[in-house]
Amino acid sequence: MRWHRFLPEILALGVGLLLWWGVAEWSGLPRFILPSPVDVYHKARYVILSGLLWKHAWATLVEVVLGLLLGLSVALPLGYLMARFWVLERALSPYLVASQAMPVVALAPLLIIWFGPGLFSKVLICALIVFFPMLINTVVGIRNIPSEWRDLLRVLHASWWQTLWYLEWPAALPVLAGGLRIAATLSVIGAVVGEFIAADRGLGFLINTARGRYDTALVFVALGALTLMALSLYAAVRLLEARLLAWQNHALEGTRVHRGG
Amino acid sequence: MSAVCPAGKALLWVHDLSLAYRNGGQPFWVLQDLNFQVPEGGFLAVLGPSGCGKSTLLRVLAGLLPPTRGQVCYASRPLAAPQPEIGLVFQHANLLPWRTVLQNITLPLEIRGVTRREAEARAREMVALVGLEGFEHTLPRDLSGGMAQRVALARALVYRPRLLLLDEPFSPLDTLTREQMWEELLRIWRHTGVTILMVTHSMTEALVLADRVLVLSPRPARLRLDLTVPFPRPRTEEIRFTPLFGELVRRIREAILSG
Ligand SMILES: Nc1ncnc2c1ncn2[C@@H]1O[C@H](COP(=O)(O)OP(=O)(O)OP(=O)(O)O)[C@@H](O)[C@H]1O
Ligand SMILES: [Mg+2]
Numbered sequence: 001m002r003w004h005r006f007l008p009e010i011l012a013l014g015v016g017l018l019l020w021w022g023v024a025e026w027s028g029l030p031r032f033i034l035p036s037p038v039d040v041y042h043k044a045r046y047v048i049l050s051g052l053l054w055k056h057a058w059a060t061l062v063e064v065v066l067g068l069l070l071g072l073s074v075a076l077p078l079g080y081l082m083a084r085f086w087v088l089e090r091a092l093s094p095y096l097v098a099s100q101a102m103p104v105v106a107l108a109p110l111l112i113i114w115f116g117p118g119l120f121s122k123v124l125i126c127a128l129i130v131f132f133p134m135l136i137n138t139v140v141g142i143r144n145i146p147s148e149w150r151d152l153l154r155v156l157h158a159s160w161w162q163t164l165w166y167l168e169w170p171a172a173l174p175v176l177a178g179g180l181r182i183a184a185t186l187s188v189i190g191a192v193v194g195e196f197i198a199a200d201r202g203l204g205f206l207i208n209t210a211r212g213r214y215d216t217a218l219v220f221v222a223l224g225a226l227t228l229m230a231l232s233l234y235a236a237v238r239l240l241e242a243r244l245l246a247w248q249n250h251a252l253e254g255t256r257v258h259r260g261g
Numbered sequence: 262m263s264a265v266c267p268a269g270k271a272l273l274w275v276h277d278l279s280l281a282y283r284n285g286g287q288p289f290w291v292l293q294d295l296n297f298q299v300p301e302g303g304f305l306a307v308l309g310p311s312g313c314g315k316s317t318l319l320r321v322l323a324g325l326l327p328p329t330r331g332q333v334c335y336a337s338r339p340l341a342a343p344q345p346e347i348g349l350v351f352q353h354a355n356l357l358p359w360r361t362v363l364q365n366i367t368l369p370l371e372i373r374g375v376t377r378r379e380a381e382a383r384a385r386e387m388v389a390l391v392g393l394e395g396f397e398h399t400l401p402r403d404l405s406g407g408m409a410q411r412v413a414l415a416r417a418l419v420y421r422p423r424l425l426l427l428d429e430p431f432s433p434l435d436t437l438t439r440e441q442m443w444e445e446l447l448r449i450w451r452h453t454g455v456t457i458l459m460v461t462h463s464m465t466e467a468l469v470l471a472d473r474v475l476v477l478s479p480r481p482a483r484l485r486l487d488l489t490v491p492f493p494r495p496r497t498e499e500i501r502f503t504p505l506f507g508e509l510v511r512r513i514r515e516a517i518l519s520g
Binding site: 151153154155 | 320323324325343344345347348349351353355357358359360368369371372373400402
């Protein structure tokens with residue numbers, strides 16, 4: 001009964017699929033240029049059942065998540081220090097601006113030369129892409145904490161780590177979560193780029209080999225899987241946000257109030 | 262800064278205190294040559310026109326701002342940084358929005374390493390004291406201005422400071438609640454021996470509560486009047502309708518208005 005609510009979306013999807021199918025069937029384009037939805041469905045069934053898709057998707061997911069974690073674990077502390085100490089920001093800015101001006105993706109071949117075609121170089125590429133937006137968001141999140149809240153913690157004689165725990169972390173969290181949402185999708189891009197250049201597994205690798213064999217239906221399947229992965233990561237971050245940031249979300253009011261204890 | 266603080270009974274000793282904010286170029290003078298003392302257990306009210314520097318004075322006395330000139334001594338020692346014994350209630354409640362009422366009140370205790378159980382018990386006492394039972398788990402965004410301000414007061418009282426600095430704590434309250442809060446504050450003051458310095462805009466509030474009233478001039482704030490309030494305690498409602506009360510109001514008003 002609840003599917004009514006999604007009627008516009010379902011209709012739009014159906015019309016899109018029909019159009020695709022129509023064009024693929026009657027345009028006279030060869031299959032290796034535009035496979036029909038039916039071809040893609042059969043291909044998807046095959047790679048899912050044979051376990052091929054899982055193997056490659058898992059490889060990519062590992063790179064993406066490890067890259068995210070690595071990028072975060074450098075960006076968060078560094079961003080915090082830069083927000084707190086002007087000297088550090090001044091000293092590091094030239095490097096950061098330069099590193100941001102250089103497209104990280106173009107750095108990928110170099111990283112693969114240095115660190116080989118294995119997992120580590122992919123993780124590094126993801127981490128590099130994730131690093132900058134997370135760093136900026138950390139600096140902004142910490143800097144924008146109202147000085148009155150800082151005064152409060154000073155009056156209460158909080159140590160630096162108490163200030164971090166009771167004030168800076170929760171106060172910066174909304175901005176950090178915003179950065180993480182962007183970072184999660186960027187990390188997927190990083191992994192795919194790395195796999196395009198040199199790899200023996202991963203969805204990027206799958207796309208590359210399928211292209212070489214003119215197996216366009218498989219390219220479509222891999223693209224779909226990548227999209228799904230990026231969306232799931234995004235959704236996971238949103239879920240985390242909803243839990244951690246319930247205090248600023250009116251919609252979640254009822255679920256949050258815990259009485260007694 | 263010379264570091265001579267007289268050993269004496271004054272808990273707070275302010276000597277030739279001047280303060281300027283420095284935003285880039287010119288110093289912006291806010292406090293000018295203030296001299297006064299607050300004895301331990303005293304109750305001082307500070308009055309002055311808006312923008313004259315009252316909140317700035319409290320920030321200095323809380324150890325948040327170093328004096329530009331002159332000296333502030335707390336308990337016979339130069340005041341250089343915030344002290345654990347000093348409580349400050351900010352002009353705008355300044356609650357942390359991700360913490361519930363109860364959690365905002367337990368914050369000072371958590372920072373002090375008090376156990377969770379004891380912190381909650383003490384916070385609940387404070388909630389009752391400021392009349393907010395039933396709102397323990399409410400978030401600040403769902404409180405009215407007056408309720409938020411009472412939470413801020415509870416947060417400052419919960420760790421039993423020796424000196425309590427209050428920045429217009431009762432301004433957002435209605436007359437009735439405000440007078441109830443006066444009673445509560447006086448009760449706490451009597452029972453704990455806490456020293457109170459309170460900024461207010463209300464002459465009545467100052468005269469009903471305080472031992473002494475300081476009147477500041479427009480910015481830069483100088484001391485215009487240091488008035489001892491002669492009413493005996495406990496004070497009754499009636500004092501407000503005595504000729505003496507009227508006379509004191511007249512003197513304060515004159516001090517504020519005199520060019
Ligand atoms: N951080 C700051 N930097 C520069 N100037 C400031 C700063 N804080 C306050 N001022 C200025 O100092 C003056 C005194 O401000 P303050 O907040 O102490 O006044 P106040 O007496 O508390 O006013 P009110 O009664 O309206 O609360 C004002 O002119 C204000 O603009
Ligand atoms: Mg003020």
